[in-house]
Amino acid sequence: EAGVAQSPRYKIIEKRQSVAFWCNPISGHATLYWYQQILGQGPKLLIQFQNNGVVDDSQLPKDRFSAERLKGVDSTLKIQPAKLEDSAVYLCASTPSGYNEQFFGPGTRLTVL
Amino acid sequence: ILNVEQSPQSLHVQEGDSTNFTCGFPSSNFYALHWYRWETAKSPEALFVMTLNGDEKKKGRISATLNTKEGYSYLYIKGSQPEDSATYLCALTGGTSYGKLTFGQGTILTVHP
Numbered sequence: 001e002a003g004v005a006q007s008p009r010y011k012i013i014e015k016r017q018s019v020a021f022w023c024n025p026i027s028g029h030a031t032l033y034w035y036q037q038i039l040g041q042g043p044k045l046l047i048q049f050q051n052n053g054v055v056d057d058s059q060l061p062k063d064r065f066s067a068e069r070l071k072g073v074d075s076t077l078k079i080q081p082a083k084l085e086d087s088a089v090y091l092c093a094s095t096p097s098g099y100n101e102q103f104f105g106p107g108t109r110l111t112v113l
Numbered sequence: 114i115l116n117v118e119q120s121p122q123s124l125h126v127q128e129g130d131s132t133n134f135t136c137g138f139p140s141s142n143f144y145a146l147h148w149y150r151w152e153t154a155k156s157p158e159a160l161f162v163m164t165l166n167g168d169e170k171k172k173g174r175i176s177a178t179l180n181t182k183e184g185y186s187y188l189y190i191k192g193s194q195p196e197d198s199a200t201y202l203c204a205l206t207g208g209t210s211y212g213k214l215t216f217g218q219g220t221i222l223t224v225h226p
Contacts, residue, residue, distance in 0.1 A: 003156065004156065031212065033213065033214075035216075041218050042117070042119075042202060042216030042217050042219055043202070043214070043216045044216070048211060050211075056211060091157070101159050101162055102147075102159070102212075102214060103156075103159075104149075104157040104158075106154065106155060106156045107156070
């Protein structure tokens with residue numbers, strides 16, 4: 001069974017630029033999560049989708065971050081414009097439904113200069 | 114807001130040593146406690162999911178215990194090997210969280226040959 005795929009794996013941009021990350025969850029998984037992991041901290045939930053609907057985006061900085069999961073499968077997370085403090089690993093996870101074990105992708109490591 | 118605390122932040126041990134880490138969490142609104150292992154440049158890998166007070170789980174040389182009444186979990190590694198070097202994350206699922214994980218800051222384990 002293929003795991004959660006993410007791309008790119010690494011990205012370096014300058015502040016005020018835009019960036020987008022892509023996630024392809026495990027086939028059949030209805031729930032998809034984006035987490036942000038800043039160095040020295042644990043991952044923090046940014047947004048949770050159930051199919052193509054948003055369940056929780058309370059910790060998403062909506063002035064600069066956006067995410068979508070239009071067909072209930074792949075998802076993209078965008079930052080526009082990026083700030084230095086956005087440097088982090090962005091993890092995507094999926095699960096058949098909430099409260100089950102979450103399966104993680106390898107993450108995208110973003111560096112904002 | 115759930116607060117999950119892990120200790121120690123980092124640990125250096127010699128090959129063959131046994132070690133343990135602690136995860137503390139609020140005992141109210143508990144649904145499940147997860148342990149993940151995260152090796153550099155790889156996906157976080159689920160080790161255990163525990164839901165019942167007194168749960169003990171084992172996978173090879175790694176085991177975990179859960180005390181939901183006092184709000185802590187221990188992860189034990191017996192006879193550490195260099196390949197055990199990783200960040201160990203614990204995460205809590207609350208009863209009203211729709212399955213989202215609230216992570217501790219992690220324990221970075223380095224096993225020296």
